[in-house]
Amino acid sequence: MCCGTFWLADDFLALDDSLDEDTIDAAMEQAEECHDANVGFNWEFLHHVIEAVKEKEQ
Template identity: 55%
Template sequence: MQKLTRITLSSGEMAIYLDGWYLISTEPGDRADGLDDIITGLLSIPGMTLQDIDAPCPAHEDWCWNDVADGVFAARQPDAGECTVAAFTDRLSRYPADALCCGTFWLREDFLALDASLTDEQIRLAMKVAQKNHDAAIGLNWDVLQMAIDSVKS
């Protein structure tokens, strides 16, 4: 399933995003007829849905659509400490099922394999520590998980 998002600002400007990715927008004073045609065409694709969002026009002069989109789509991003299957599923749902991706995730059982005495609350906190301090050059590995566990148990 793919999702179109049409953002209409209080100034009348409009932008279209596909699964959170910018497609096209109007400039001040432009008519939105062309965008409506694009939306109509894209909605003919099976599984395509449309979300309409009204938003205030940013107050500062040098705004860009990414400024607006960050606010619109931020609610769909998992919190840095929200380590649940639901949060990951929600994030992945922004992309088509056949989109290429690469990643690793760790489960409760993985933390228990390192320290069987952990409570669910300690696991939640250790996951939060690991995710918050994630370094892409190192990744999340057994050593990083152990350091996160050690930090919540000390």
């Protein structure tokens, strides 16, 4: 048995349509590295990760 959630590039683009492939990849990697099972992967968490990655890129 397995339980999981899948988030795709389109999900990240739904939150910020200005993202390029490299930024999406970085955000996905960041999300995986700082995932907290008590919070889970949700829209708010993904938005926070995207903003953190965009700040690093500046």
